[in-house]
Amino acid sequence: AGTTYYYKLMATDGVDSSALSNEANATPLAPTVSLSKSGASLAENGGTVTLTATLSAAALANTSVILSLSGNATINSDYTLSDNITINAGAITGTATLTGVNDAFNDDGEQIIVDIAAVSGGDGASENGTQQQTVNIIDDDAAPTVSLSKSGASLAENGGTVTLTATLSAAASANTSVTLSLSGNATINSDYTLSDN
Numbered sequence: 205a206g207t208t209y210y211y212k213l214m215a216t217d218g219v220d221s222s223a224l225s226n227e228a229n230a231t232p233l234a235p236t237v238s239l240s241k242s243g244a245s246l247a248e249n250g251g252t253v254t255l256t257a258t259l260s261a262a263a264l265a266n267t268s269v270i271l272s273l274s275g276n277a278t279i280n281s282d283y284t285l286s287d288n289i290t291i292n293a294g295a296i297t298g299t300a301t302l303t304g305v306n307d308a309f310n311d312d313g314e315q316i317i318v319d320i321a322a323v324s325g326g327d328g329a330s331e332n333g334t335q336q337q338t339v340n341i342i343d344d345d346a347a348p349t350v351s352l353s354k355s356g357a358s359l360a361e362n363g364g365t366v367t368l369t370a371t372l373s374a375a376a377s378a379n380t381s382v383t384l385s386l387s388g389n390a391t392i393n394s395d396y397t398l399s400d401n
Contacts, residue, residue, distance in 0.1 A: 234327055237258065237326075239255065239320055239337055244338075248282075251304045252303050255299060255318060259296045263325070263329060266326070268290055269289040269290070269291065271319070273316060273317070275314070276313070283316055306344070308374060310377070315339070317338050345374070346374075348373045348375075348376055351370070354366050384398065
């Protein structure tokens, strides 16, 4: 149950104050929850950001804050979340931690978007409007480079083949497209063909 407050009411009749006084019960408004972060970004190689849920007023019961995660970063592959947030009875804050997970890929522009999905307990606590925090993951891997090689120095006019191979210096998290440019005194489709880029 909510805390009970007592106060006195004094009525006036426009001439002088009366001695009338009454006691009334007042139930305070349920607290609201806001979400904040300790930093705008975290390092891929084990960097951390602390998420803090803050109540507008302490509650007599624990407050459970369930977090929703989205964005183009993938949980457990790019980062981890320690847990959802619990604000203990009598306290006004609780925390959770985002931690970067190292990989060998050059990941460009990865983001974690954190929302409050649900609030329960806390003497009827609720989310303060719409709370959302965005955390960027700072990649520590250099962008890969592409090298081109061939399976042979020449090919027979009558259906001979040479394989062209594009090789990345490191694996990438997204597909890599390599567009080839052809020149020389041989004419494509008359003297030779190219399977594709």
